[in-house]
Amino acid sequence: MTAPPLTHHDILALVTPFTRSGRHVDLPACDRIQRRVVFKARDRAADFPELPGLRELLELEKVGQNSYRLTRTLVLDSGLKARLTASGTEPAQLLRRVDAVTAAQHFQIGAGFAITRDYSLRSDAPWPVLSRGEVLVEGVVLSMSVSPVRSVSADLLLTAPAGQALDIPQDLLAVLGWAWSPLSSTRQGWTGKFRLRGAPDQRTRRAEAALVQAAVHLMLTLAAPPAQFHAQQIAARWRVFFRRAIPVLTPICILITVLLMPRLALDDIPGLWTLVYQLPTVLIAISFMTQDVPRFEIPPWPRRTSATRWFQPRVSDTRPKTD
Helix, strand or coil: CCCCCCCHHHHHHHHHHHHHCCCCECHHHCECCCCEEEECCEECCCCCCCCCCCEEEEEEEECCCCCEEEEEEEECCCCCEEEEEEEECCHHHHHHHHHCCCHHHHEEEECCEEEEEEEEECCCCCCEEEEEEEEEECCEEEEEECCCCCCCCEEEEEECCCCEEECCCCCCCHHHCCCECCCEECCCCEEEEECCCCCHHHHHHHHHHHHHHHHHHHHHHHCCCHHHHHHHCHHHHHHHHHHHHHHHHHHHHHHHHHHHHHHCCHHHCCCHHHHHHHHHHHHHHHHHHHCCCCCCCCCCCCCCCCCCCCEEECCCCCCCCCC
């Protein structure tokens, strides 16, 4: 059954706490059928001089009989945006919770990079939970989408500036550690995973730290020639190579172990039978530690690239369309 649209009286009742805090309804922008109340943009630059041209946009949606969702979008002069959402049964309480999260928490602007962070305020967590983060370096955007589901890895998407394509090695981010997966080239860009575990606050803190780590890494890497990446990351690249090889080496090691068991004098060494018996389980466990779903592949050999630039002109898809 379709929910009834908001009446003028409904809107007046909902916006009372917002009006008291200096927010004013943008009636032409409201959507009564979708039960969405939109407030006029509010200038917050004076409150946060370190965030040039900061503006605040608010939307209140009635998503159920007695449930609401409040969305705050912060916009800078540079075009950077960050969002905060909160859901609950009392609009006034939602506004208090949203106002308690400072705008500075959403942005981190450094020398050569910028980071934006989207959060959600959940009823089961008194702290903001990261839902999405973006790193911007020289026109390159690294997006991290964090699932609200516990133990699910974050999705990564690395995209080039408009009209260009990134010519990068698959281990560009994987050299940062085991939590970073190799990247795969897709039509949207380069995709990958960042391993997240723990409670929501632990996942948020770890994802926030990972965004900073990736921002510094991309800034330094993209500022140097592509060939320098191999020279600087040679040890890390070999670690990534062996990590990626673990899944395919697992059945090979198990097969070798089985073939050698009749030739080994296992009875002469106490405990060796137990160790050999547990070896397949240990290898499989290590395979799953490397990534959520192990990929059985022969990883590319780490080698110096012959490319002279990180960016290449994007080749448009000129293939004829079929009906």
